[in-house]
Amino acid sequence: MEHLPSAEAKMKKNRCFTCFDCPNCFHTLSVRATTRSLDDSQPKTSSKHYYLACFFCRWTTRDVGIPDQVAATGNWPVKENPHQELLTSFLDHYKIVAMRERSEKEKKPFVLRRGYTSYTEKFGLTNMIARKRAGLPSLPLAGKDINPANLPAITPCVASETVEPLSDTFFTEPPDLTKITTISQRHANPMLQAVSTSGLHPQHRHFYIKRSLRCRSCEHNVSKPEYNPGSIKFKIQLAAYYHMPEIRVMTFEPLMAGRSCEIILKLTNPTLHLTSLQFSPPAKNNKGGSVEVVSGDPPKKSIDVPQPVVVEGVNSKIELPICPVVLPPRDDAAEYDDTGDTHNFQDDPKIVVWRKGNKAAVKFIITPDDGLQPGTDVIFSFALEYGYVNTMQTVEVKQPQRAEMQVNVFIAPGKILGAIEE
Amino acid sequence: MATSSHGKDVRISQGAVVCMDCKLEGPITVGPRTVIHPKACITAEGGPIIIGENNIFEEQCVIKHKLDGETKGRPQTLNIGSNNVFEVGCIVLSKAIGDNNIFEAKSFVGPDVEVGHGCIIGAGVSLQLPEKLPDNVIVTGSQYNRTIAADRPPPQTLQLDFLTKVLPNYHHLRRPKDRPNVL
DSSP, X not given: OOOOOHHHHHHTTTEEEXXXXXXTTOOBOXXXXXXXXXXXXXXXXXXXXXXXXXXXXXXXXXXXXOOOBSSSSOOOOOOOOTTHHHHHHHHHXXXXXXXXXXXXXXXXXXXXXXXXXXXXHHHTOOHHHHHHHTTOOXXXXXXSOOOGGGSOOOOOXXXXXXXXXXXXXXXXXXXXXXXXXXXXXXXXXTTTOOSBGGGOOOEEEEOOOOOOEEOTTTOOEEEOOOSOTTOOSOSSOOOGGGXXXXXXXXXXXXXXXXXXXXXXXXXXXXXXXXXEEEEEXXXXXXXXXXXXXXXXXXXXXXXXXXXXXXXXXXXXXXXXXXXXXXXXXXXXXXXXXXXXXXXXXXXXXXXXXXXXXXXXXXXXXXXXXXXXXXXXXXXXXXXXXXXXXXXXXXXXXXXXXXXXXXXEEEEEEEEOOEEOOO | OOSOOOOTTEEXXXXXXXXXXXXEESSEEEOTTOEEOTTOEEEESSSOEEEOSSOEEOTTOEEEEXXXXXXXXXXXXXXXXXXXXXXXXXXXXOSEEOSSOEEOTTOEEOTTEEEOSSOEEOTTOEEXXXXXOOTTEEXXXXXXXXXXXXXXXXXXXXXXXXXXXXXXXHSOBOOOOOOOSOO
C-alpha cells in the first residue's frame, strides 16, 4: 500500500513498482531469502540470495528460470513487451494527429478577426495567446513539427495468410494440463500470453483504488476514488451503520417447515446515547423508515451492494419478545474492560440470553410456514422501534432531539433443512 | 491421563515429540524426530501405521487408516514417509503417503488417493476420486489448479527444531518406551 497522488499513479501506469503478482494464481509474491555459499572451496563466504515465491500456490521465480537476486528489493527483470516499439510509434503518430486536429479546431473561431496584431502591444497580449490567435500550436508542441509530411512513419499491421502449422503430435498426444497456461493466466498478461507455464513472468501489481460511491438521493460523494489508503473513512458519516441498531444473526436451530425454532439475534447500539428497542409485527405502509435487510450469510450484504434489495414474501411466523430491551450507549473503552458489566438491567432471561456493553443477544421464536420445500429460503420480518437522539445541530434547533424511529427488518437466516417427520 | 487413549501398541522412537493430548489409536509406530501436536488424531483401524522421520502433525489433523473392503479385513500397513507436514485441520484417509508432502490447512484427501512424493495439497482442497498423485504436484485454489513443481518442497528443519525445543516446555509428552526393537 502506498500513498500516491493520482497523477503519479498514472505516470507509473497504475502499477506498484515494488510488488509483483504471481502469474500463476494472481496473489502477491513474497520475497524469500536463501543463504548459499558462493564457492564450494570457500564455504565461509556465503551470501544471501533472494527469489520471489507465492505462498499460496508455491510458484517461485526459480520455476521459470529467473535468476536469484543479490538485493532484497531486487532489480527484478521485467519482460519487455515484444511489440513495444511498434506500439510507441503508433502512440506518437496519433498524439501528433490529435494535436493537429485540436489546433485546427481552435483556429476556426478566430478566422474572422483579423488585424489583431496592432493591439498586441497596446494590451500586452501574452505570447501564448498570440500564438493561439495566429493558429500556431500552443507551446507544448512548439518544438515539434506538425506538418503532415513530417509525421513519424508508422508501419501498418499486415494480416498474414500463413499460420504456423500445428505440430504432428498435437492431435495424437494428450495435452499435459499442468504445463499449459489457463485462459485467465494468459489474459493477466496480454502482451506476453505465454502458452506454457514455463513462460509465465511476474508482473507489477496493479494499484488498488477505492470505488467511487455517490448518495442515491443527494448525489454527494460518499466515498472518493483515491489511491491513498490513509483516508479510508467515508466522506459523509451519515451511513445508517452509525445511527441504527445493528442486527446480526448469532445462532439458530435447524429450520424445519411447520416447526418452531429459536433464533438468537445480536443487537448492538452504535450511538452514544441509551436506546430502548421494542419489537412489533411489521408495519404494512411504513414510509418513514428505510428497509434494512440482514441476511444470514454474508451478514453485511446491504452495505456491500448499493442496489436496493427486493424483499420477497415473508414465509414465517414470529413470536416477538413483549418487553422492551434497553441498550446502553457505545463505550469504546468498555471493550477492554474485563471486570464485567456495571449496568444492572432487569432482563427476562428468557428473552435476553446474553448482554455485554452495548450489545445484547435476544431470543426470537420463528415458525416457518407449513409446506415449505426443503431448500427454500426462510424469511421472517418484524418492525423494530428504537429511540434515536439526533445530535445534528441545525439553525433552528440547537438541542439534541429525541425521536422514536421504526424500521421494518427482514431476515433470511437460511434454508429449510427438511420437513418434520410425523 | 484422562485424554490419553493410546494403547500398548503405540511405539514412539527416540527423538520424537508426541504430546500427551493427541489421540493415537491402534498399532502406530512414530519415527524419530517426528512431532505430533496436541489434538492431532491418528487412528489405525485397518492395520498398523508406520510413520517415518521428521514429520509434523499439527493440531486437529486427522489421519485415518480405515479397513479396506478389498482386502477382506486382512490388515494392511499404512506407511507414511519422511518430511511430511500435516497442517492444521487436514483430513487424510489415504492408503499410501510418500515423502516430502505437505497437506495444507483444512485439506481433505480421500481413501482412494495415493500420495507420492513432494506433493502439496493446498488449503481447502478436497481430493475424493481414486487417483495416484504424480510426484511434486501442487493442487491449489478453489478450482484445484494443478501444477508440477521443479523439485520437492524443502524439509521443515528449522520448524522441527523449534517445535522439539518449545513443545516440551508447555505440554506433557509421551515417553518413548524402553523396550527392545522387535515388532
